[in-house]
Amino acid sequence: MSSIEVVAGNGLLHRRAFLTRGSAFAAAVTGYALSDTAAAQQLVDQPWSKGRGVAVQGYGTPSPFEKNVVRTLSNPQGEPRTAHGRTPHHLINGTFTPNGLHFVISHSGNPDIDPSQHRLVIHGLVTRPLEFTLEALHRYPMVSRMTFLECGGNSAGLFSSEPLQADIQAIHGLVSCSEWTGVMLSTLLDEAGIDPKAKWLIAEGADSLALSRSVPITKALDDAMIALYQNGERLMPGNGYPMRLLLPGWEGNMNVKYLRRLKLVEQPAMSYYEARTYAPILPGGKAYQFYFLQEVKSFITHPSPGLRMNGPGFYEISGVAYSANGRIAKVMVSADGGKTWAQAALQAPVLPKAFTRFRAPWRWDGAPVVLQSRAWDEGGNVQPTRAEVIARRGQTSKPLTNPLGFPSQHYNGPTSWRVESTGEVRNAYA
Amino acid sequence: MRTRKGIVKPNGPQRLRDTEAKKLSTRAVASSCLVTLACLSITTFAQSPLNSGQGTPNLGRPVSEADIAAWDISILPDGTGLPAGSGTPEQGAKIFAAKCALCHGPEGKGGTAAAVVGGAPLTNGIDTPKTIANFWPYATTLFDFTRRAMPWQQPRTLTNDEVYALTAYILSLNKIIGPSDTMNAQTLPKVRMPNRDGFVVRFPEKMP
Numbered sequence: 001m002s003s004i005e006v007v008a009g010n011g012l013l014h015r016r017a018f019l020t021r022g023s024a025f026a027a028a029v030t031g032y033a034l035s036d037t038a039a040a041q042q043l044v045d046q047p048w049s050k051g052r053g054v055a056v057q058g059y060g061t062p063s064p065f066e067k068n069v070v071r072t073l074s075n076p077q078g079e080p081r082t083a084h085g086r087t088p089h090h091l092i093n094g095t096f097t098p099n100g101l102h103f104v105i106s107h108s109g110n111p112d113i114d115p116s117q118h119r120l121v122i123h124g125l126v127t128r129p130l131e132f133t134l135e136a137l138h139r140y141p142m143v144s145r146m147t148f149l150e151c152g153g154n155s156a157g158l159f160s161s162e163p164l165q166a167d168i169q170a171i172h173g174l175v176s177c178s179e180w181t182g183v184m185l186s187t188l189l190d191e192a193g194i195d196p197k198a199k200w201l202i203a204e205g206a207d208s209l210a211l212s213r214s215v216p217i218t219k220a221l222d223d224a225m226i227a228l229y230q231n232g233e234r235l236m237p238g239n240g241y242p243m244r245l246l247l248p249g250w251e252g253n254m255n256v257k258y259l260r261r262l263k264l265v266e267q268p269a270m271s272y273y274e275a276r277t278y279a280p281i282l283p284g285g286k287a288y289q290f291y292f293l294q295e296v297k298s299f300i301t302h303p304s305p306g307l308r309m310n311g312p313g314f315y316e317i318s319g320v321a322y323s324a325n326g327r328i329a330k331v332m333v334s335a336d337g338g339k340t341w342a343q344a345a346l347q348a349p350v351l352p353k354a355f356t357r358f359r360a361p362w363r364w365d366g367a368p369v370v371l372q373s374r375a376w377d378e379g380g381n382v383q384p385t386r387a388e389v390i391a392r393r394g395q396t397s398k399p400l401t402n403p404l405g406f407p408s409q410h411y412n413g414p415t416s417w418r419v420e421s422t423g424e425v426r427n428a429y430a
Numbered sequence: 431m432r433t434r435k436g437i438v439k440p441n442g443p444q445r446l447r448d449t450e451a452k453k454l455s456t457r458a459v460a461s462s463c464l465v466t467l468a469c470l471s472i473t474t475f476a477q478s479p480l481n482s483g484q485g486t487p488n489l490g491r492p493v494s495e496a497d498i499a500a501w502d503i504s505i506l507p508d509g510t511g512l513p514a515g516s517g518t519p520e521q522g523a524k525i526f527a528a529k530c531a532l533c534h535g536p537e538g539k540g541g542t543a544a545a546v547v548g549g550a551p552l553t554n555g556i557d558t559p560k561t562i563a564n565f566w567p568y569a570t571t572l573f574d575f576t577r578r579a580m581p582w583q584q585p586r587t588l589t590n591d592e593v594y595a596l597t598a599y600i601l602s603l604n605k606i607i608g609p610s611d612t613m614n615a616q617t618l619p620k621v622r623m624p625n626r627d628g629f630v631v632r633f634p635e636k637m638p
Contacts, residue, residue, distance in 0.1 A: 080533070080542070080582045108582065122490070123498050130490030131497075140487050159556065187486050199638040202504045209579040210586070212504065216638035261501050270507045270568045272575040276560055279629065285552035287565070289629040292636050394556040407557035 004363075007343075009336035011363040012317075015345040032307040032315070071101055072169050074404050082107045084404065085238065086173025089299075090306040095320070095347070095355040096146070097176035099231050104238035105151055105174065108208045111258055115242040118206065120226065124263035127193025134242050137226060140183040145225070146354040147248040148322045149255060150175035150294040152278045152409040158386070159393070159407045160400035163416075163427045167306030170403045171415070171427065172299050177322070177355035180246050181229035185262075186221045198264035202271070203245045205258040213254045214268035215247065219292075223248050226259065249324030249353040250292050251410075253278055280409040283394035288410075296323035296383050297412040298331055298358065298375035309423035312366035317344075320355040323377035328356040330376040335362060337370035337416065337430035338385075344373070352378075364419070370430045371417045386429060389413035503586075505574040509619030512573065515590035516614035519607075522599025525592050529581050538603055543582070547603040552628065563604040567629060569621035573597045573613075594618070 005014040062069065069091045075083035085104040087097055097103075104110075115134045123129035154174035157164040164171065194217070201220055204212040215224070227235065227246040235241040240257030247255050253273050268274065268290075279287045298321035303309060317335075321328045327350050332341040344358035358373065375383045384392075389411060396407045418428035495502070505511040526538065535541035539548075549561030558564070562572060577593045579585050588596070598613040607613070607621060631637060 108579075108585075121493065121498055121501065123493070123495060123502070128490075129493050129495060129498065131493045132490045136487075136489035136491075139489055188490065191486055191488055191490055204501075204504070208582075208585045210503065212578070216636065218638050219636070261498075263502070263504055265504070265506060265510075267506055267508065269504050269574065270571050272571055272579070275567055275571045276565060279560075279565075281552050281556045281558060281560070282630070283556065286628055286630050287552070288632040290637065291632040293633060396557050397555045 006363070008334065008340040010367075010369045011365055012333060012335045012340075012342035013361040013363060015343055015360055017361045032303050032309060069101070071103070072173065078109055080108075083109070084174065086169045087176045088169045088306075089172060089301040089320070090168050090304045093302070093318070093357075095177055095357050096231060097178060099178070099233065099236050099239070102176040102178060102230070102236065102239055103149075103151065103174045104236075105252070106238060107211060110237040110241075111207045112237070113206060113242060113258060118242050118258075118260065120243065120260060120262070122188060122192045122262045122264075124201070124265055125195035125198035126189075126264055127195065128191070130188070130192050132188065134228070137183050137228060137243070140187060142181055142183055142228075143225065144179055144181040144229075145223075145248065146177065146179050146351045147246065148175055148177040148294070148353065148355050149246075149252050150322075151252040152280075152291060152294075153406040154252075155297075155299075155411040155415070156406045156408055157400055157403060157427075158411045158413065158415065159390075159395050161395045161397065162399035163429050164400050164403055165305075165427060166403035168299070168301060168304040169306060171305075174252070175294075175322070177320070178230050179232070180225060180227040181232075182225045182227040182243070182246065185224040185226055185245070188226065189220060189264075192264075194264065197266055200265050200268050202261075202263045202265055202269045203254075203256040203259060204261040204263070205240075205256050206260040207258050211253075211256060211273065212269060212271045213256055213274055214265075214271060215245070215254060217264070219247055219250065249294055251278060251294060254292070278409060280393070282392075291410050293324040294322070295410070295412045296325065296328075296375050296377040296381045297321065298328075298373045298383060299415040300333070300371055300373050300417055303371070303419060303425045304417055305425050305427055307425060309364065309419060309425065311423065312364050315362050315364055317360045317362050317371060317373075319358055319373050321346075321358055321373070321375035322353070322355050323375070323379070323381065324353060325377045325379040325381055326352045327378045328358075328375055329378045331356075331358040332374045333358070333360040334372045334374075335369045338372050338414075341374070366421055368421055369419050370428055371419060372414050372430065374414055384413055386413040386416075503574070503578050505570045505577075507568040507570050507619065509570060509615060512570070512615035512618060513590045514615065515594050516612050517591050517593070517595025517598050518612050519595075519599045519602035519609050521591075522595035522597070522602075525588075525596055526599055529588070530596065533582065538600060546600050552625070562600060563606065563624060565625050565628070567623055567626045569597065569601060569606070569618055569623055572600060573618060 004017050007014050071085035083106045087103045120132040151174035157171050200214045225246040227244050243259050244257045245259050279289050281287045300319035302318045321331045331344040333344045334341045344360040347357040350356050416428045416430040418426045533543035538546035549564030594613045601607045
């Protein structure tokens, strides 16, 4: 036990403590909300070990015991308004989000697109307007890349003047991370021939809103992709089947789903979603326009509201960090509300514009503590404190009452989880 | 409801044959270029419009702007893309009552969907509801979004005259234009919205 070094307040251990050979407590490190750990019982050969197993399914589904690991839905009946499905970050681990749990925001329902009839058109300020079938795109050289996708409104509840009492799924459930595979947009634009006058492209979907956003041509030529696959399979309908625009690191809504048209133009369209919806109001009454980037951010998923501590002892604090500006360089974790910090271990590979899982070993003594994480990216950007965010961006005049409300957008300050002595975990400000 | 007929017509035999022939001829080019493809930078391609598409598969079907017309509904703030047609607030009031008031309320005062008239000052706070009058910088956005997305259950069923009339009605309700002002491709882009100058570009270095 002497090898276990406490490096920050309230029991944060050195990030390599668990990797130390012979760590006596390694086996004691488990998850959260353990089932009964009372007196040991004699092991028995369970019925499922002695009968014939369940037949293999054509498309696998999780164990029935995992039935609670689902997205939470803001509009389950499909009423005529926006529907949100949020990722349960506290119930999954690693860096990639399973396709069925990837967050979805659908402003008018998911169109039921026949892929053989779908077309992608590139036109406007080009030499040759072109139309692509899905079959044609599948013959192009493809690339795969991991990238997070985050709604500009993710974490908006943290703009509330008082800490919102909601679980991590409500607060941070509108960000996910996948491996996307498809055709680089620059290849297709080159074939169409870009008129030098073109500065923007208007991307439009085949959904009933024909949702459209304007994208700088510089981003389109940098790393934009026509994504056809998500974690190895065709895109989910909620994520844009059969194809979407992928703009790594940029505001989710700009990654237009059901992509059917790209028009090259000289000026932005000032579409509804860029001129109105994703333009956050600032204190004083001006508003940010063309926010584009999902800036460096991190949050602790384990523990978090929605999970429960199972008594004092050893736990792993872990979470995700990500930035539109490249790789995560460092994540610090605090167990005393930001007074002292311990460096977290970053799980390799650390990829640009993708989730990086951070981990920090922790010995909880059972007293109330406040957990925080703070991330730096390779561009030298640091996650601002909440005070810094609020000074620049403001907060609500009254506490937010709707846990799914969007008082503003693009919150990238820290999240503070207060762990009570009862084992309950709550959202707090520190 | 408007369909995507203008673009998505089933391939006829002749067209299919043409497409297959084109694919066969480009396949050889594509395979011979695949090795070098990885070495060519994207910027090289972008800066060489005259050599467009060399070394890539070229499997797109050339289309004319006329082929795309049914999909090409983008309106720019300077009025580019606005169609022929016109409408007045008076005409718009009748259409609104018939097709919009169910969700947006009588005279646009709000219902299950947002009000289209009025709005508090944005200085009230960061969570002030954004409205056409207090927030939208360009009147062209109102035409564009109404035409592409409204009515919510039956998008792209309004005629261009109806969209002009609804746009005129809503702008008139908000006293941004007069009660007898006609909106068309010439007048609409000239409408100056109250909050036109209310914005700050977040990352100027990311603008093209």
